[in-house]
Amino acid sequence: MMLDLMNQAQSILTSLNKQSGKIKSEHRVRLNASIDVIRYFLKEGMPFRGHDESVASTRRGHFLDLLKWYADRKEDVKNVVLEKAPKNNTMTSPDIQKDIVNSYAKETVKARKRREMLRDDQAEKLDELLVLGEVHTGSRLNQELELQRPDDTHWGSHFKTLCNFISLFSSIVHVLGVLANQGSNYEGKVLAKSLVEDIRSYEFVCILHVMLKILAITYDLNMALQRKDQDIVSAMKLVDFSKRQLQTMRESKWNSLMEDVSSFCDKNGIVIPKIDEKYGLGKSKHKSSTVTYSHHLHVDVFCAAIDFQLSELNKHFSEVNTDLLLGMASLSPDNSFSSYNKNKIVKLATYYPNTFTASKLEDLSCELDKLY
Numbered sequence: 001m002m003l004d005l006m007n008q009a010q011s012i013l014t015s016l017n018k019q020s021g022k023i024k025s026e027h028r029v030r031l032n033a034s035i036d037v038i039r040y041f042l043k044e045g046m047p048f049r050g051h052d053e054s055v056a057s058t059r060r061g062h063f064l065d066l067l068k069w070y071a072d073r074k075e076d077v078k079n080v081v082l083e084k085a086p087k088n089n090t091m092t093s094p095d096i097q098k099d100i101v102n103s104y105a106k107e108t109v110k111a112r113k114r115r116e117m118l119r120d121d122q123a124e125k126l127d128e129l130l131v132l133g134e135v136h137t138g139s140r141l142n143q144e145l146e147l148q149r150p151d152d153t154h155w156g157s158h159f160k161t162l163c164n165f166i167s168l169f170s171s172i173v174h175v176l177g178v179l180a181n182q183g184s185n186y187e188g189k190v191l192a193k194s195l196v197e198d199i200r201s202y203e204f205v206c207i208l209h210v211m212l213k214i215l216a217i218t219y220d221l222n223m224a225l226q227r228k229d230q231d232i233v234s235a236m237k238l239v240d241f242s243k244r245q246l247q248t249m250r251e252s253k254w255n256s257l258m259e260d261v262s263s264f265c266d267k268n269g270i271v272i273p274k275i276d277e278k279y280g281l282g283k284s285k286h287k288s289s290t291v292t293y294s295h296h297l298h299v300d301v302f303c304a305a306i307d308f309q310l311s312e313l314n315k316h317f318s319e320v321n322t323d324l325l326l327g328m329a330s331l332s333p334d335n336s337f338s339s340y341n342k343n344k345i346v347k348l349a350t351y352y353p354n355t356f357t358a359s360k361l362e363d364l365s366c367e368l369d370k371l372y
Contacts, residue, residue, distance in 0.1 A: 026080040030091040033077050037067050038100050159215040170268055173200060200270050206261050206297050210305050217245045232325050239317045250306045254298055323347050342368045
């Protein structure tokens with residue numbers, strides 16, 4: 001993969017530069033048509049896809065229906081999109097839709113950051129453009145799509161998503177606030193307002209930080225388990241390390257977590273509740289439980305999340321499973337039997353009592369001493 005990345009002759013940009021002007025122009029028309037349609041759906045808060053997107057379907061989903069409607073009214077678009085587009089360059093797949101949305105989100109955040117340096121009248125104009133869904137730069141957006149990198153693994157993307165969410169928290173809240181107050185779609189405004197209320201709550205911030213710390217502990221393990229060239233011994237060590245780190249977090253990291261959460265809330269203007277008061281059930285102030293807010297967060301959120309993660313690790317990597325994996329790894333000839341471990345092989349044999357009786361286990365131990 002590294003050699004492929006170093007080979008500029010086969011890069012996406014090089015491939016595009018080799019195309020004729022006509023092909024480049026048609027590609028840009030297809031891309032801009034998809035961008036225009038997606039901007040409309042983002043503004044209206046509408047779903048993109050349908051259950052049946054085949055050519056013969058009469059209801060192919062909002063995205064394809066609107067793109068067809070758009071193409072029927074613009075001859076230059078009609079000649080290069082949908083069935084008229086090359087099969088490997090339709091710019092309509094779910095992955096392409098997601099890439100455009102992600103690129104649009106990045107541009108919106110960048111625009112929001114630029115807003116802080118503008119005069120009031122300029123800032124108001126930019127806010128209006130953001131709400132109307134007009135903020136995008138074609139060349140930069142195309143560059144985002146043309147320089148795509150392989151997707152992160154499932155777990156890795158969760159961890160990085162949480163990191164990005166926390167780092168962009170104030171920008172996300174601000175954009176949602178603008179949509180809640182100035183959006184043109186009623187349902188979208190209600191949803192944005194509800195989201196602002198939820199993510200600006202102390203409990204949400206607490207859950208966010210708990211999950212971030214758990215994923216940070218298990219990140220290396222998750223990456224190792226998804227590698228094709230699996231090193232079982234190293235992976236099992238990471239399993240054990242992750243379990244111990246999670247247990248340590250459960251036993252001694254609650255107070256430091258609360259300090260991080262309170263600091264984050266102070267920084268972002270989030271109200272910190274009196275944690276020694278009774279915890280309210282749901283959003284109703286008339287319903288309360290018998291436990292305090294602190295007890296709820298500590299037991300029902302913090303400990304429960306860690307216990308669930310430990311339970312999953314213990315279920316998938318029980319003592320028996322670990323012994324079997326390490327025993328098999330000890331038999332691997334890779335790197336001149338670098339993972340060889342006599343005790344683990346003998347332990348593996350004990351799980352097959354019909355084959356290895358007590359006397360045969362003794363014989364096995366002696367034979368292994370002679371072999372290595």
